[in-house]
Amino acid sequence: MGKPNLSKGEMEIARVLWEIGPAAVRAVHEATCQQRDIDFSTVQTYLRRLEAKGYATSTLQGRIRIYAAKEKPQAVIRDTVNDLVTRLFGGNAMPLVRHLIEEQSIDADDISELKQLVSQLEETRNDSPEDRETRS
Amino acid sequence: MGKPNLSKGEMEIARVLWEIGPAAVRAVHEATCQQRDIDFSTVQTYLRRLEAKGYATSTLQGRIRIYAAKEKPQAVIRDTVNDLVTRLFGGNAMPLVRHLIEEQSIDADDISELKQLVSQLEETRNDSPEDRETRS
DNA sequence: TTGATTCACGTACAAGCGTACGTGTAGACT
DNA sequence: AGTCTACACGTACGCTTGTACGTGAATCAA
Numbered sequence: 656m657g658k659p660n661l662s663k664g665e666m667e668i669a670r671v672l673w674e675i676g677p678a679a680v681r682a683v684h685e686a687t688c689q690q691r692d693i694d695f696s697t698v699q700t701y702l703r704r705l706e707a708k709g710y711a712t713s714t715l716q717g718r719i720r721i722y723a724a725k726e727k728p729q730a731v732i733r734d735t736v737n738d739l740v741t742r743l744f745g746g747n748a749m750p751l752v753r754h755l756i757e758e759q760s761i762d763a764d765d766i767s768e769l770k771q772l773v774s775q776l777e778e779t780r781n782d783s784p785e786d787r788e789t790r791s
Numbered sequence: 792m793g794k795p796n797l798s799k800g801e802m803e804i805a806r807v808l809w810e811i812g813p814a815a816v817r818a819v820h821e822a823t824c825q826q827r828d829i830d831f832s833t834v835q836t837y838l839r840r841l842e843a844k845g846y847a848t849s850t851l852q853g854r855i856r857i858y859a860a861k862e863k864p865q866a867v868i869r870d871t872v873n874d875l876v877t878r879l880f881g882g883n884a885m886p887l888v889r890h891l892i893e894e895q896s897i898d899a900d901d902i903s904e905l906k907q908l909v910s911q912l913e914e915t916r917n918d919s920p921e922d923r924e925t926r927s
Numbered sequence: 928t929t930g931a932t933t934c935a936c937g938t939a940c941a942a943g944c945g946t947a948c949g950t951g952t953a954g955a956c957t
Numbered sequence: 958a959g960t961c962t963a964c965a966c967g968t969a970c971g972c973t974t975g976t977a978c979g980t981g982a983a984t985c986a987a
Contacts, residue, residue: 662944667878674881680964690881696947699965704944718953720965732890735879740895742803743871745810745826748895749904752888754868756908759876759884768885769909772892777902798974816934832977835935840974854983856935 658709660738661731667691668701669710669724669731677723679716794845796874797867803827804837805846805860805867813859815852 661669671686672678678686684698702722705711710731713722744750755761761769797805807822808814814822820834838858841847846867849858880886891897897905 659943663874663878664945670879670881694947695964697945700944700946703966715965718964732879733894735875736887736890736895738799739871739875742799743806743868745806748891748897749901751872752891752897752901752905753908754872755884755888755891756905756912758869759872761884761888761912765885765888766909766913769888769892769905772889773902773905773909776892776897795973800975830977831934833975836974836976839936851935854934 658726661705661708661710661735664697665701665705665708665710666731666735668698669705670728672702672705672711672722672724673728677721679719679721683722794862797841797844797846797871800833801837801841801844801846802867802871804834805841806864808838808841808847808858808860809864813857815855815857819858 668683668687671683675682675686680695680699680702683702684693684695687693687698702711702713706713706722710724710726711722712725713720715721740746740748740751756769804819804823807819811818811822816831816835816838819838820829820831823829823834838847838849842849842858846860846862847858848861849856851857876882876884876887892905
């Protein structure tokens, strides 16, 4: 029952939609082709499919059809990343985190944020009684 | 030139192949269906396609065909994650890291490793002269 | 030796995907 | 009014994916 999956191409367009908010095909196309050569019609098709799959809505504003994202990015991101972690890492998230930290471009600001995130996580762990059982 | 992409299903099988090393279809199937209900023939097809795409090799050992991964996991992981980061996060890796740390199951051991990784990264940054230009 | 089991291998087939063209029409320009 | 332009919408098409069946050969059990 959960909506059908998004393909890679569809995801790309969905992300742009989230980023720029409700927009006409042209706007989405312009934002997208900034980064990648892609035909107007192709974007249009993706938007149509996005709507067909329930990830976007659209209304006619005069003659122009305006598309808007329907699902929150969080949900889609969670599902997608979960799937990736399952298939490529057998369900264990750490290898992916490791990979990202080691191989991807993380700048100085990111490092401080990371440090913060980690300490935060540490705290949360300490005063959550649910984890008591973990301490065998 | 670069080998064609792996689909999700193919990736799943590729991961198993990396994990258990060179193996017959049956072994791969058994390892896989531990986690997911999947037909023997389906696994077989995936292995064939993996070979067709250049990600695996196979040889007949008697009557049994043994498949072995060809590419190193690293390369495939890098490409796949890169693609995901591009499409879903517009090329910025941090949101994904954040997501993983916040939403996925990271246990106590992982936290210490993370702390280590981050400090290591910090060091590397400090004595790498290449980054000098970054300091405007 | 005969029947059952186990494979490899070819084949299938519908749905999904990436990419795009063509046609018709509604405003914009002249 | 006539032409240009931009857009919606339908349609297309070859490729990939997910999933699997059937056939024939080889091996094992009796």
